Amino acid sequence: MKAARIHAFGGPEVVSIDQVPLPQPLDDEVVLRVRAASVNPIDYKIREGSTSETLPVTLGRDVSGTVEICGTRAHTLKKGDPLFAMLGHDRGGNAEFVVVKATEAAAKPDRLSHVEAAAVPLAGITAWQGLFDHGGLKSGQRVLIHGGAGGVGHLAIQFAKAAGAFVATTVSAEDVVFVRELGADQTVDYKNQGFEEVVDAVDLVFDLVAGDTQDRSWDVLKPGGTLVST
Known part of the structure; x- marks a missing residue:
């Protein structure tokens, strides 16, 4: 899959589009197909090196998307369910897919588009x-x-x-x-x-x-x- 990552700190030019393996969920996680991801001040701060991060880093703290794969204990969700979530620093939403704990994602309200929902969590x-x-x-x-x-x-x-x-x-x-x-x-x-x-x-x-x-x-x-x- 494609992911927008940084391998060095600096300006916008350090962001590259990389091919990375599709993430696999743990038992209590789901893989989301990302439909929209946010840009927050924390993203440019991470990119510039203002925080302590281990490179490479995939940027993006908020996502909205649909369930692609469910972990064995994510019983309440199924493929295609629309969810939105805030991500931890160990994973980023500027990618085609992202893993999130099932209990840390919420059902996307029908009245919100994926773009609108991705702007909400953080x-x-x-x-x-x-x-x-x-x-x-x-x-x-x-x-x-x-x-x-x-x-x-x-x-x-x-x-x-x-x-x-x-x-x-x-x-x-x-x-x-x-x-x-x-x-x-x-x-x-x-x-x-x-x-x-x-x-x-x-x-x-x-x-x-x-x-x-x-x-x-x-x-x-x-x-x-x-x-x-x-």
């Missing part, structure tokens, strides 16, 4: 963990999401609204309508206004920007509030 899990696992967000609380129009941020807005929170977010002017349609209650054009001038007493700051933005965020938290940064 960003969605990051948003969920930041808001709820680490941030402890609850219904009726106030959250400020920095970078609300980005991959993680736009999902975080939807998750927070579905949980019953009041959502404020920082975005550029051209993204205000977009995040409002997602459910944001308050938007701040960070290029023209300091968020700390109009947002205060939030229970949670979910910071996807860091740097000076994070430093200024402490002032908008209510006593006992939480700041979570990716």
Whole structure:
């Protein structure tokens, strides 16, 4: 099968299309025929050598596809089932096929295309963990999401609204309508206004920007509030 791999760290030119053996599943795994795979910031960081990886590496942390081969204990799945999943660093989705544990993949919703589904896992899990696992967000609380129009941020807005929170977010002017349609209650054009001038007493700051933005965020938290940064 074909796989997009790197054998050295560097720019886009280090990515090569290689012929590699078709992966075989363990008992609790399935082989997916990849229909779509994502590109995330972690991919270029791996490619540039910013993380500790053993070469060669197949890039791509998210996939959506259909079951091709089932392991002997993957009883609940069958060939052709549409699944999407986030992959570990030991395997990559930029390939024709990939192995994933049956319990670590989910049924692809019918309303999502494979391309749409492949964009969800890493960003969605990051948003969920930041808001709820680490941030402890609850219904009726106030959250400020920095970078609300980005991959993680736009999902975080939807998750927070579905949980019953009041959502404020920082975005550029051209993204205000977009995040409002997602459910944001308050938007701040960070290029023209300091968020700390109009947002205060939030229970949670979910910071996807860091740097000076994070430093200024402490002032908008209510006593006992939480700041979570990716």
